[in-house]
Amino acid sequence: MLIRSASTRYFCSGADIGEWGDIDAEAMGSRFIRAGNRVFRRIAELDVPTISVLSGNALGGGLELALSCDFR
Numbered sequence: 001m002l003i004r005s006a007s008t009r010y011f012c013s014g015a016d017i018g019e020w021g022d023i024d025a026e027a028m029g030s031r032f033i034r035a036g037n038r039v040f041r042r043i044a045e046l047d048v049p050t051i052s053v054l055s056g057n058a059l060g061g062g063l064e065l066a067l068s069c070d071f072r
Contacts, residue, residue, distance in 0.1 A: 001046065003069060004053035011052065014060025036061055040068035 005011045015032060023031070043050055043065070050069040052058075058066045066072050 001048055001050045002053055003043075003050065003065065005055060008055050010056040010062070011054045011058040012062025012065055013057070014062045036064065040064050043068040 049071065051071045052066040052069040054066060054072055
């Protein structure tokens, strides 16, 4: 499975923390970090080879996404 960006500037820049509003650290951990980790774990455990095509920067959660793949 290939994961790639439509952009040549960024692979994935991660979450837009400006959209989180007044969320506190505990809520952020329970909502966003745990949900993201579940997605990344599922990608890492797929039975097919996974490849992140890095045509640009991978920042924050985008780096975690790239690292969850078998090949970069």
